[in-house]
Each structure stands twice: as structure tokens, then as C-alpha cells.
Amino acid sequence: MPRDVRPGAAGVDPEQLWLPPAEPRKGRRPSFSREEITVAAVALADTEGLEAVTIRRVAAAVGAGAMSLYSYAPDKETLLELMVDHVSGELTVTDPPSGDWRADLKTIAHLQRAHMLRHPWLSSALSTRRVPGPNTLAFLEHALAALRPTGLDGAAKLEVFAQLTAFVAGHVAHEVAQAAVAQSPDRAAAEARYLATVAADGRHPELARALSAPGRVLTPEATFTRFLNRLIDGLDTD
Template identity: 70%
Template structure:
């Protein structure tokens, strides 16, 4: 696998990465494949976090020598692109669309959230992605088709899809962080007491009113749906 000229140490020609063969061009056929390597890396990231994904660990998972992996992924950035595209393959791309672009876009956003919650390393990874693989392009094609009734040109629809994906990634990153913080009940209780004292000091009336408000469900699902609805319903179709 060759690097793209002028892109620096981490650059790989996307045509070779995504359109080339899933095996080195020279030497005998190996006992593993790029798909197996990528699946092992995804499983490792799911179980231990993206920090655990190193070429050495992935090689050990598939029973290969470290150097042999570089024929498939010459650097960790390329491996991350492969991992993202592999994971995105779980998202449906053939389900029929309703023709109601708001309803379809909200459904896509909910699927993205559920998908990222299954792979908590994805929110940060998609922000650093350098190349779009075939599974990602298939999902993007599905989303752009869902947005066709909005009446905007292709470039505007692409911007909306990027905005939705960025929103979902940021929200899931926040959810994951809050869930991890909640694993320490002592810390969570201390934070609640702190905010209660601040709200009662008379210097933060807006915060006091917000904390005293009731009636809105605060489950993660309900909060996400409220934010998603504000985003989608606020899009200007003019």
C-alpha cells in the first residue's frame, strides 16, 4: 500500500485503500485478511477503548506478525479509517424511506446514536476521519436520498447530513462521559449538592429556575429526542 504524494507521513491513496484488493500484492496468501484485522481492532476498541488499539495488540488478536499488518494498514490513522467504515456497515441503507424528510432524518439520527453508543470510540474517531470508505458512502447516499424532498441542492443536503452526524457524535460523547461519571455515586452526589448550594446563593437566579423546573423527562432517550427535534425542525427548507 502506497502513501499519497504530498500528504505527509500518514497519507494513503484512498483509491488504493478502498478500491484495491484485500491482500498484499506480493507473496503467498496469508492466513488472515484486512477484514479480519479490522474486525479485531473494532472488537478491541469496543472492549477496552481506542487507546488499546495498537498494531501489536491487533496482530496478537489475529495471530499475525506486527510487520505483516503494515501491508494492510501502514499506520494507525489508516487502521482507524478502516475501523470506522467497518462499524458503519452495521447501519441499514436499504430500508424504504417515507418521503417525509424530517421523519426520515430523525430516524437516521436515532440509528446513528444507537450505533455510536454500541461503539463509544466512534464519536471521537469520526471527527478525525481522513477518508470515506464504501460502507460510509452507502449510508451517506441513503441519508442524501432521505433529504431529497427538502428541495435543496446536493451540496446543501450534504451539509445537513454532516451537521446531523456532528451533532449525534457530540451528544453521544457527552452521554458516554456522563455515564462514566455516574459510575462514581459519591462524586455525583457531591456535584448535586454543590449545584444546589450555588443555586441557593442568590447570585444565579437563572440556574436556580432551571434546576427547579420539573415536568421534562430527563432520561437519555428523551433528552436526545428533544435536541434532535429542535435541530431537524429548525432546518430551513427555503
């Protein structure tokens, strides 16, 4: 049973949320575990989106009254912390870093992209500051080890990882949005006609040149890899 994790004015208290209590809680054994509740919340978000995740909906999913869940997750902010860290447990890396930090960072980014595509709500949840839980910290530890050959100081390594994660989250959010557009052929065609009209009006010569350039492979994977290579290959460790 977790400690009382009620947030104060500054948000969720990470010590209360993630560290074990100094003394075990006495009383009747709880009917539900924090993991059961978190799993139910993740399932809701995966199928219906983050907006569907409420304490009431999660309580109904596990067969509990809403009030009984408040000692586990008093609000959605706390629930999101639990959800983000829970799914971060999927980011298991068994092999040690190769020593080629650029290659290792690219591998990490591809893992993150696949992970966020499995959970489309995650890129949005990561847009606000999250306090890393145990699963998130395990993946961060691997990323920092991959950056050891760079010689960067600790703060710079953390910045690089934050930059990489933000890039992946932003790209996945765009990718998910583009996939939704692709499901509507009429809208996609209208966007193409609009850009063609604008490019031909004479007031946007750079756009016209860009649109007339030879095409590239536009699969989501190929596009992500191109953008990622530009980011990682351009990182300066001096």
C-alpha cells in the same frame, strides 16, 4: 490483498485505501485478510477503548507479527479508517425514504445513536475527518435520498448530514460520560450539591430559575429525542 496504503504527508490516500488495484498483486497468498485485522481492531476498541488499539496489539490478536500488518494498515490513522467503515456496515437500511424528510432524518439519527452506543469509541473517531469508505458511502447515499424532498442543493444536503452526524456523535460522547458519572454515586451527589450551592448564591439567577423549573423525563432516550427534535424541526431549507 490491498494495495500499499502508506499515508503521505497529507494523511491516508483514499484511492489507495478504498479502490481496487489496477492489477492483482502477485506472489504468495497473504496469511491474513484486511477484514480479519479490522475485526480484531474493532473488538479491542469495543472492549478496552480506542487507546488500546495499536498495530502491535492487533497483530497479537490475529496471531501475526507486527511487521506483517504494515502492508494492510501502516499506522493507526489507516486502521481507524478501516474500523469506522467496517462498523458502518451495520447501518443497513432496507426501506426507501418515506418522503417525510424530517421523520426520515430522525430515524437516521436514532440509528446512528444506537450504532455509536454499541461502539463507544466511534464518536471520538468521527471527531476527525474520515474519508468515507464503501459502507459509509452506502449510508450517506440513503441520507441524501431522504433529503431529496427538501430541494436543497447537493452541498447543503452534505452539510445537513454532517451537522446531524456531528450532533449525534457529540451527544453520544456526553451520554457515555454521564453514564460513567452515574456509576459513581458519590461524584453524582457532589455535582448536585455544587450546582445547588451555586444556584443559591444570588449571582446566578438564570441558573437558579432553570434548576427550579419543573422536571422532565431524563432517560437517555427521551433526552436525545428532545434535542434531536429541536435540531431537525428547526432546520431551514429556504
